[in-house]
Amino acid sequence: MLKFIQNFTYTILQIILLPLAILGALYAINKEKIVSKRLDISYTAGQVIQGQWLMHYFKIRKDKNIIKFIKKFPAESHLALYLMFFAAIIANRISGFIPKAIKKDILQEISSYSFLFYRTKKFDQIIEENINKVKQFVIIGAGFDLRSIKFYNKDLKVFELDQKNTQDIKIQTLKEAKIYKKNIKYINCDLNNYKWTDSLITNGFKTYEKTLFLFESVSCYINKPTVENIYRKISNICPKGSLIAQDFYSTNFLHGNEFKRVKNGKRVVENFGEPWDFTIDMTTNPKKEINKLLSKNNLSVIETFICGEKSTKSKNPFYAISLSSV
């Protein structure tokens, strides 16, 4: 009954507020695309923080900094996001309505939309569980993610790696939003250039300290030799017991025809110069594939979460999150 009332409240509000939602969507989508292109920053990194904005307003993942950040971020519009989701937010305040996709966490039922929210929650959980076991936290391809601030503590050395333009705009936005932390080291790099570990060390990374690396939704933008090189570099520059939290996309998901939403997305990301590349074959035994890849590069899998066996047409999983150690 409660579910019915919640869905009913949302539907009525959405019908009434539809013109505002359309206006918001048109403005947000155009601003994201035009400004990302003009500033030559990662478009895909901007997309990720929209999910975090949404989770904040539904009280699933409270993060005031993401709101402060988006208010000052040139490639996003806080107001437009608000208009887009106004009906859902009011329905939430009136009846407790929460969009299904944001809450979903049964692995087999995670869909090509809900995985965006699941991934943020799962990585948060992995970081929370492991951050106190390490002395350094390195986010590879950090984009506009704010976990370096969320999990910052004075005993932890924190480093973020990303391409120059994306990182420069992030730093500028953090300063404007008054959430910039001078103790976090921002290092610009191209992961295709194998010197990024030298830059880390020059910037104070200690090769004898246990480290947690977050490598979230970045490997799919680089090729397999570079991904494997990153694993080897990690195992060469930090002690045994250091950790990598990362995700994998299936070949069918990013390069196949099964997912219409993804096929459209593929054209968009290519247009932004961020084509998808590295994937894993998940048709037979994804855990085995991941173990094989990581063990070949001196990493041991601790745990892997496989998503989507029930939600896909082919009944194959399409996404995985894995924690491994050096």
Ligand SMILES: C[S@@+](CC[C@H](N)C(=O)[O-])C[C@H]1O[C@@H](n2cnc3c(N)ncnc32)[C@H](O)[C@@H]1O
């Ligand atoms: C989809 S975003 C993910 C951002 C962040 N990890 C998150 O989950 O919010 C991909 C990020 O990888 C970065 N990236 C892609 N290729 C890179 C490369 N060759 N060198 C450095 N960063 C790269 C992009 O600039 C972008 O910030």
